[in-house]
Amino acid sequence: MRKKQASQSARVKHKRLSPDERRKDFIRKATEFFADEGFNGGTRELARRLGVTQPLLYRYFPSKEELIKEVYRTVYLEPLDSGWERRLTDRSRPIRERLQQFYSTYTDAIFTRTWLRIYLFSGLKGLDINRWYVSVVRDKILTRIVKECRFEAGLPAQGKPTASELEMAWVFHSGIFYYGIRKYIYESPVLEDKEKMIADALDVYLAGVTKVFAGVEKPVKSPAKSDRLDAAAGR
Amino acid sequence: MRKKQASQSARVKHKRLSPDERRKDFIRKATEFFADEGFNGGTRELARRLGVTQPLLYRYFPSKEELIKEVYRTVYLEPLDSGWERRLTDRSRPIRERLQQFYSTYTDAIFTRTWLRIYLFSGLKGLDINRWYVSVVRDKILTRIVKECRFEAGLPAQGKPTASELEMAWVFHSGIFYYGIRKYIYESPVLEDKEKMIADALDVYLAGVTKVFAGVEKPVKSPAKSDRLDAAAGR
């Protein structure tokens, strides 16, 4: 009746892994560990989960902080690899379909307990990488969405988005994002059909943004840099 | 040339405060301290900020954890005092105006660095009080908004909101909420005019939700519990 569980206090003959495989394994499991415990989780508890002793960590990472940076790097880069930009701007397909597909795959990547918790923990530390990620979302996603919406509404699509347009896109994007937070961080009941949530959010955004654009930016007015003017629709 | 700064290492004659005043002062300043440092902030550093010695904390709170619970209580209750529900359901005023006013005052209460950070830190701990707060938002705010929207659209307003309706309200609400996160947690540049952000979000939501409701729930269909059906507008 021996406990076969690895890394229990029972003496276990330790296997050896090649250095870079072990290193990758450390980073992957450390990601889940810090997602659970926060970055204040202890190196001993981490090592216990890894099935090794604590000092071994320092053979692979010069300090706990360096290990955490590796976790950042892998987590933040994870959802950024597939070919967003092309598919988002492929005007041969309807904008609704493009946005639905984009948010479907994007949220497939980030709507995990691990990703979201690491993101929130690191965001609360005010790290540069977090600012960088926010700027990526703004420049690579939201700016493009705004331009596509302008095109769809028959408006001139050149020029940077106004602050108001960007803000509306942020509100839309954040609304979808927070669905993941509610589900995986707060573990609150949500509408289980994620695709429908995205579809409804898109319906609301596209219907609303068209109306707002139509009421605001069509009339004679300098087309760019009209941000701070209180030209709001229907109020 | 003596440093007059309180609580510096220089010997300072310590004033005595009445116990409950001191206690309140501790909680208030501890809130800001934990908002800055996270709940792993040390009791010594906290005491230094309070201008007292560390063991004194244990005269007023049996443990660090109990102090933190007091912080939760005050923070979570802070934005819940004014008379939401009446003003939100006062149908003598236009729904847009009511929602604008509600979100204006609500965000005045919660859009502070301190409130938002305590909220996020506590949310990541999976505390009951956080779940409670989420349920308050759902039942006291979003459910009412959905009902008012139904009424505005000329639909029957009785019966609980469908999961889809609630989800749309969540996406709207979260979009506004995340404006505060972006501004005070990520310290990212946002549209400075908060009122305009709310107004635009409202425009989009009201325009979109009207259209979606009109396209979906008007036709012959069992009016309640139509959640999971893929009856979406214009797709």
Add this chain to the structure above:
DNA sequence: TTCGCTATTTATCATTCGATAAATCAAAAA
């Protein structure tokens, strides 16, 4: 002023933390 109460401080303990040095042992090289 003196006394007594208690708010506050000083001193200290037991853990836990990140990190380092030295010993050990598995596996490749000879």
Add this chain to the structure above:
DNA sequence: TTTTTGATTTATCGAATGATAAATAGCGAA
């Protein structure tokens, strides 16, 4: 097999942590 290499462990350090006990000092009551 024997030797060598380095991956992994054991042992340990110093600092920081939450918490407690005892000493001190401010302030109202007598």
